[in-house]
Amino acid sequence: MTDASVLRDFTQPDELSDLTLVIGGTPLHVHKQYLAEWSPVWRQMFLEECSSPQDLHEIAMPDKNLQEVTELLHCIYSTQKPISDANVRFLLELSDEFKINRVKERCEQFLKNQECSLGNLVIAEKYNLRSLYKRCMEHAKTKTLEELDSSVECKKLSQKTLLKIYHDKIEMLRDYSKDLTQKDRQTLKDCDTLKMEKENMKRSLQSIQVLWESPSKRCFRHIADSAFNYSCADCNEKIYFEVRKLCGEGQHLRRYFPKQLDKKSST
Template sequence: MATKKAQLQQGNNLRDFTQRDELSDVTLIVQGEPLYVHKVYLAEWSPVWRAMFVANFREKSAQEIELPGKELEQMVELLHCIYPSQKAINEENVHFLLELAEEYQIEKIKQRCEVFLLSGNTDLESLLLAQRYCLDKLYTKCIEGATRLTLEDLEKCDEFQQLEPRTLNTIYKSKINTMRDYASYIKEKEVAMEKECNKVSRERDRIQSKLQTVKMLWETPSKRCYRHMGNTAMFDFSCRECNEKVYREIKKLCSELPNNRIN
């Protein structure tokens, strides 16, 4: 008894539900322990509790309400999360808080649990929680993570067998869409590369044509200086004027190449 009360009283900023205050108007009995609470807080957060207190249930006028099958520490944790102290959601309490929030229809607690889970690893374990408690944002993010896994890796996970058919269908459909998108991307890249290859091929052909023309310059007497135009012998590299004239011809040809690659 003393040990349980000591555990329930830990935390300087948290309410001690084992102590009655002047506004406590209902007592929850959990594992034989009384928890002094306020109907207005419970009804504000939970439509289940609201129905108990305002509809024609026996709990409406009861001063004490037994909660059989509930863990004392878990119920206290839930109360700490809905009272003004607003205890944080963490790895230790998120699972049972989701279960209790589902049972008592406490959507705000479910939302806080979902926000916490979204900040962590969105693995198959989180996907099971999202699937079970209808956490849409978490579900979508976990599906994205599962889609990035190979089918072999997915099937190796212990949680794989617990996935519902609708979840598996969503994962498979997402993987198919991903593959379809990737195939479209590859096709676009292929078309772009083909266009670039054709462009390079045309440029290569033009360069080869210009090179052939350059080669012919050395063999064309009319391209030499006026003194050597009639010379049918091989090009005389010792003539400065002939070299300058050929140089100008080559520069003109190079200026006509794509992107002026050669100057």
Template sequence: MDNMDIKDKQDTSVEESTEIHPTEIRPPTLFLPHDVFLVVEGSQLHICKQVLAEKSPVFEQMFQSEFKEKDLTEIPLPGKKLKDMVEFLRSFYDPETIRPITDDTVFTILPLAEEYQVSKVKERCVHFITQTLQKAIINEIQRPDLHTLLKYISCAELYNLSSVLPLAIIMCAKYTIKSLTETSLQTPVSGETHVKICTERTKLTETLTKERIEKGNNNL
């Protein structure tokens, strides 16, 4: 990220803790002033208040209201992971180096986009998931595994992603009820959604059975 520096306060290499090449996180900064540190897992993300405030209402309120963070030069983010925050910031902070949402990052970035109310990043995450499911439904790409589909559903229920839920239900219905039950123990979904998946599965089974019967009659 061209306009964000990362410094480690404990003399351990940032590259080791984040597995990010140093040229990607420590390029020269020419334009944006850096006036605050986000402290994550003992490391400092040196960023510009104005940029974060413009992108995130949460940071805007933090920097411009009577919150204690308003005048701080270091803002601790307890409970956050350095690698996750770097990935999140790279999704919107610097327009010149914005990274795409991928299978590997969507489940990391979406919760942070929701928490910090970065609406454009949330929209990009939703678009990525929706497009993935639409392509899978028409067999343009390989069908996501059931664990991933249930994580899509979990996100859809948690963050009210109305465009994602019905598509994920359709894809889950292609798996057996046994597989669904076993996998949902690891990635729980609501009882209502579970019923919808089972109903969709029943419809799919009936349709396939009918097609096989009609195909058999035509071959007589």
């Protein structure tokens, strides 16, 4: 619908147009009743401008920009031109001035679909766009102090909004610091547990290691030897049995490699 050919040409009157807005010498032919429905400000203006609204045929708008007002008219007439980067700023200003809430809401929706920025926060504050304001405030508190201090946009914000940004920022950092303290405590606890497990593991390994040094764990022929006889099949068999016994209950395996053990037992 943005094609220029389907857009209404307001410089040409139609059978029902009963009012001209004159901007810089150019007449824009519009419909009183229609505009009045969109804007309470216009409605008031039409009623107050002259004693009988029927006699009102022309309103001069010397301080307005022809292209911008035309764009606004395109947005409220049935052509419903879409809001864009090119028109959103002045459409907001005009719809705010003439209280054309439906256009204002469309502008806000358009800005809400954009990435949050300090620039949009300035706009949200200026035109009292609450939903956009809230969203951009969430974004603003994530900026660094340096970014906030050096931002030109921040200088356009009210003291109240600035204070709220810094306040939210402090709160966010406080939560973050609480979170870190908690994590730190948990890490210390985990560290203690790991130390204990490491000691237990060492003990288990040592108890296996001493098997080769204990004469009672050898076969009867080598029970009196000063060292383990690795070439004796019976001694090796006995050691194998002892190691199996230690591992048999699988306590240390379950404790240190629980996941691997689960996998084995399930396959």
